Amino acid sequence: MRDLIKALLGKLVVLMCFPGMLVLAASGTEEFLVANSEPGASGGKLVVAERSEPKTLNPVTALDGPSRDVIRRMTADLIRINRNTQRTEAALAKSWTVSPDKRTYTLKLRRGIRFSDGHTFDASDVVFSFQVYLDEKVHSVQRDLLMIDGKPLIVTKLDPYTVRFDLPKAYAAAERLFDSIAMLPRHLLEIPYKEGKLASAWGLDVAADQIAGLGPFRLKEYVAGQRMVLERNPYYWKIDSKRTRLPYLQQIVYIFVPSEDAQVLRFEVGETDILNRMSAENFSVLEKDQQVRGFKLFDLGPGLEYNFLLFNLNDDTAGRLPEIAGHEVWFRDQKFRQAVSTAIDRNAIVKLVYQGRAVSLASQVTPGNKLWRNDALPKPQYSLANARALLRTAGFRWRPDGTLIDAAGQPVSFSILVSASNAQRKQMATLIQADLKQLGITVQVVPMEFRAQLDRILQTHDYDAAIMALGSGDADPTAEMNVWLSTGSTHLWHLGQKQPATNWEAEIDRLMQAQESETDSQKRKREYDQVQEIVATQLPIICLVSPNILVGAKARLTNFEPAILDHYTLWNADELYWRP
Amino acid sequence: MRVSRAIVLPLMFLLFLHLIVLVAGFVTPYNAATQFREDPFAPPSRVHFFDVNGRFHLRPFVYDWTSGVEFAKYVEDRNRAFPIRFFVTGNAYSVAGLFRWNLHLFGVDEPAHLFLLGSDGYGRDQFSRFLFGGQISLFAGLLAAFLSLSLGLLLGAAAGYHGGALDAALMRTTEIFAALPWLYLLLALRAVLPLGFDPAPTFLLIIAVIGIVGWSRPARLVRGIVLSAKEHNYVLAARGFGATELYLLRRHVLPQTRGVVLTQATILIPQYILAEVTLSFLGLGVAEPMASWGNMLSALQQYSILTSYWWMIVPGFLLVPIFLSYYILARSFESRVESSSY
Numbered sequence: 020m021r022d023l024i025k026a027l028l029g030k031l032v033v034l035m036c037f038p039g040m041l042v043l044a045a046s047g048t049e050e051f052l053v054a055n056s057e058p059g060a061s062g063g064k065l066v067v068a069e070r071s072e073p074k075t076l077n078p079v080t081a082l083d084g085p086s087r088d089v090i091r092r093m094t095a096d097l098i099r100i101n102r103n104t105q106r107t108e109a110a111l112a113k114s115w116t117v118s119p120d121k122r123t124y125t126l127k128l129r130r131g132i133r134f135s136d137g138h139t140f141d142a143s144d145v146v147f148s149f150q151v152y153l154d155e156k157v158h159s160v161q162r163d164l165l166m167i168d169g170k171p172l173i174v175t176k177l178d179p180y181t182v183r184f185d186l187p188k189a190y191a192a193a194e195r196l197f198d199s200i201a202m203l204p205r206h207l208l209e210i211p212y213k214e215g216k217l218a219s220a221w222g223l224d225v226a227a228d229q230i231a232g233l234g235p236f237r238l239k240e241y242v243a244g245q246r247m248v249l250e251r252n253p254y255y256w257k258i259d260s261k262r263t264r265l266p267y268l269q270q271i272v273y274i275f276v277p278s279e280d281a282q283v284l285r286f287e288v289g290e291t292d293i294l295n296r297m298s299a300e301n302f303s304v305l306e307k308d309q310q311v312r313g314f315k316l317f318d319l320g321p322g323l324e325y326n327f328l329l330f331n332l333n334d335d336t337a338g339r340l341p342e343i344a345g346h347e348v349w350f351r352d353q354k355f356r357q358a359v360s361t362a363i364d365r366n367a368i369v370k371l372v373y374q375g376r377a378v379s380l381a382s383q384v385t386p387g388n389k390l391w392r393n394d395a396l397p398k399p400q401y402s403l404a405n406a407r408a409l410l411r412t413a414g415f416r417w418r419p420d421g422t423l424i425d426a427a428g429q430p431v432s433f434s435i436l437v438s439a440s441n442a443q444r445k446q447m448a449t450l451i452q453a454d455l456k457q458l459g460i461t462v463q464v465v466p467m468e469f470r471a472q473l474d475r476i477l478q479t480h481d482y483d484a485a486i487m488a489l490g491s492g493d494a495d496p497t498a499e500m501n502v503w504l505s506t507g508s509t510h511l512w513h514l515g516q517k518q519p520a521t522n523w524e525a526e527i528d529r530l531m532q533a534q535e536s537e538t539d540s541q542k543r544k545r546e547y548d549q550v551q552e553i554v555a556t557q558l559p560i561i562c563l564v565s566p567n568i569l570v571g572a573k574a575r576l577t578n579f580e581p582a583i584l585d586h587y588t589l590w591n592a593d594e595l596y597w598r599p
Numbered sequence: 600m601r602v603s604r605a606i607v608l609p610l611m612f613l614l615f616l617h618l619i620v621l622v623a624g625f626v627t628p629y630n631a632a633t634q635f636r637e638d639p640f641a642p643p644s645r646v647h648f649f650d651v652n653g654r655f656h657l658r659p660f661v662y663d664w665t666s667g668v669e670f671a672k673y674v675e676d677r678n679r680a681f682p683i684r685f686f687v688t689g690n691a692y693s694v695a696g697l698f699r700w701n702l703h704l705f706g707v708d709e710p711a712h713l714f715l716l717g718s719d720g721y722g723r724d725q726f727s728r729f730l731f732g733g734q735i736s737l738f739a740g741l742l743a744a745f746l747s748l749s750l751g752l753l754l755g756a757a758a759g760y761h762g763g764a765l766d767a768a769l770m771r772t773t774e775i776f777a778a779l780p781w782l783y784l785l786l787a788l789r790a791v792l793p794l795g796f797d798p799a800p801t802f803l804l805i806i807a808v809i810g811i812v813g814w815s816r817p818a819r820l821v822r823g824i825v826l827s828a829k830e831h832n833y834v835l836a837a838r839g840f841g842a843t844e845l846y847l848l849r850r851h852v853l854p855q856t857r858g859v860v861l862t863q864a865t866i867l868i869p870q871y872i873l874a875e876v877t878l879s880f881l882g883l884g885v886a887e888p889m890a891s892w893g894n895m896l897s898a899l900q901q902y903s904i905l906t907s908y909w910w911m912i913v914p915g916f917l918l919v920p921i922f923l924s925y926y927i928l929a930r931s932f933e934s935r936v937e938s939s940s941y
Binding site: 280283284298299300301303304342364367370371374375434436439442445446448449450452453463464465466467471481482483 | 632634636639670671720721722790793794796797798882886887888900901902903904906907
C-alpha cells in the first residue's frame, strides 16, 4: 500500500512539474516503449567534456563529432541499432513489416507521442523528414545513405501512424538505414525549408523554444565558449518497468576543452562524469586511481576502426607527378605490397603504440565486428625472411650496403604521410620506418596537417603512402560500400575509376553489390568473407591494427553500457541514473 | 683580449659540450635510431658497485630490466650482472662525417642495455639520442647565427656607411623582415617542399631560412655603430689622408662592431637552438628517426608520458645549463661593450 502511495506521489510530482503531460496521461493513448534496463532514480546531471564546441544543432548539416554528439541526445530515429547487440530494435516505429520481395517496408509509428516542445509527432513529420534528407538542394549528410543505386527511396504516408518505404531494389541492410536519421519537427522546420534556409536553421544561436526533437533531452542554454546545457525532455516516449518516464537525468552539461589530455584531467579530478574514448597511455595513468577517485574504466576490446598503410595506386599521376608515378610501379606489384605487409611488426605496434590495448589485423573487419568478421583468415605473420623472399621473386635485389633496388637498379625509397596531430599514427609510421629499413627500404615520415594530408590523398594524389584509419558507425558491410566499390568516393587507393582497374577490384565490386541486395544473411556473410579474403591477399590497403575502445565513467553512474559502436558511452543516455 | 673570471666556467662547459657532441658516436653506447622494442620507457639503468651479497666491485655493473605483462613496468633481474666495459666495439658511426668507426667509450653485453638516461617509447637510448641530437641542435644554432651575423654585418655596414637611399631602403627591409611571422613562413615552406626530400637537406634549408630571416636585428645594431664610427675624428683624418673606403671600413670602422657582433652571437646561438627545439617539438624540424633536442621533447606533448616517465623530461632540464652558459657569456660581452663605449 505504501508503495502504491509512493508511486502515486511520484507521478503527481511529475504531473505537476510538467502540465503538458497531464493531457497525455488523461488521454491515455501514449504508446510508450518500455525499457528493459534496471529501473532507477530520477535527478542529477551529467557533465561531459567535448574536444571542441559543436558547430551546429542542425541534424541535416552536422558533420563534426561534438555537434553530432549533442544532436543525438536531442533526436530519435524510427528504428535504431542497439549498440550492444549490434542488431536493430524498435524506436519511434513500434513495429514494421517487410514485403516478400524485400522492397517494401511498412512502419507503424507510436501513437500519441510528442516532440520536446509538446507538439504531436505523426507520419507527416516522417514524410517531411525524408523529403528534407533526400532533397538534393539541401545537401544533407544523410542523402548518400538513403540513395540506393543512385535512386532515392520513396516514402508514403498511409495513415497518421503508418508509413510505407519503397526501395528501388532489395536492400539487405534496409532496417539499419533508419538509425541516425533523426525525425524532424515539421511544424518548426517547414517554413525554413520552403524558404530554402533549412541548412542555416538551428545554428548555435537558436532559441531553446525554436528547436525540438524526439530525443531524451532538449536544449536549455548555450553559452558560447563555456557550456551547452541540455535538460530532460518531459515528453520522452520511453518508460521503465516501474512506469517512470525516462530519462532519469535532469541535465547533460557539455563543457569544452582543447585536447584529449584536458578531457582526461577534468575526468581525473571529478569535474566530468564520463570519458568518451581515451588513449591507452591515459588509460594506464587513470587505471591506478580508479578506487580512490571513484570512477571506473572500461576496456571494451577492439572497435570497428582499422588503421592501415595506404599505397597510392592512382593512375592519373603519369606525366603530372613523374617521381610518384615511378614509385607506383613498385606499389602496383602485389608481391611488393605483401612483402611490406609481412615486414611490418604489428605486434610491436600493438605493444609500443597501444600498450597492448589493440589487436593486429589481417583485413578491414576487426574482431569487434562479431557478426561479419571472417575468422578463417590467417593472422598476419611477421617474417623478414618471407618478405625478402617475396621481394626477390618480384625482381628486387640488394646492393652490397643493403639498399633494396628494383629491377631497373633504382633504390627503393618512399614517403609516408601521417597526420601531425595524431600521436599514434606518427608512432606507427616510425615503427614501420624502422621495420622497412631492415629490408633496405628508406622511408621518410612526413607529418602533415590532417586537411593537407586528405587533400593530397583525395584530390591531387601527390603522395606515395599514408597511414590512415577508417571506421564506420555501423558493423554492417553496406556502411563500407563507398570504400570498397571501385567507383566509391572513399576508394582511397585509386579514386575516380570508371571501370574497375584490376580483376580483383571487379570481383570486390561484384561481391559488394551482391551482398547489398542479398536477403539470405548466410549468403551475405559468405560474400563479405570473400571480400575480406581478397583484401587480405591483394592488400590494396595494408591493415595494421584496431585499437581497443577505452572509456570511463563515475562508478555511481548506473545502467552505463558502453559499446564499441560509435557514440560509445551515451547511446543509452535515457537509461542512465545516479545510484544514491 | 683578457678573459674575465666569470666566463671561464661557462666557456669551458660549452667547449666541453661541443667536443662531446662532436664525437657523440664514440661517447654513446648506441645509435640514435636503434630500437630495443622489448624495452619501451625503460627507466635509467642503475649503475651498481655492490652486488646482491654486498661485495664491492671496482668495475661498475648493471642488471638487465625485465618486464612482466604490464606495459613498461620493470624490475632488475638480479640473477646476472653485466659489467660496464670500456672501449667496446658496437654499431658503426661516423665522426663529423669524416670517417667511420665502431669503437665506443663504454657499453654492456647483450641482452642487457645501458640506458644512462632511460629509454623512450620505442626503446631508444635517451643518452645516445641526447648527444646525437646535440649534433643537430647545436649545429643548427651555430649555422643560423653565422648566417644572420654575416648578413647583418654586411648589410648593416653598407647601410651605415653609405647612408642615403640605400640606408633607407635597407632599414625598411629590416623592418619587413622583423615583422615576418617566421613560424608560418616555415609551415608554408614545409608544405611546398616535395615529400621525398631527404630529411637532412630539408633541415638545412629550414635552418638557412631561420638564419636569413633573422638578419635584421644585428644589421640595425651594426648600422648604428658604423654610423657613429665613420664620423670619428681619426676616421675623418684617415679619409683626409686619402685612405680608400675599403681600408677605412676594414681598419677603422668594422673593428668597432666586434663587441656587438660577439654579444649578438651569444644571444642568437641559444635563440636559434631554441628555434630548432620549437620546430622539432611541433613536428616541423628534423624528421624521425633522427634525434634532436626538440624531437626528444616532443614526446612530452602527451600528458601521460610527462606524468609516468620522469626521465623523458631530463633532456629539457639539460638545456638549462647550456642556455645559461650562453647568456652569461652574452652578459659579460655586453658589459664589456658598454664600458668600452664610454
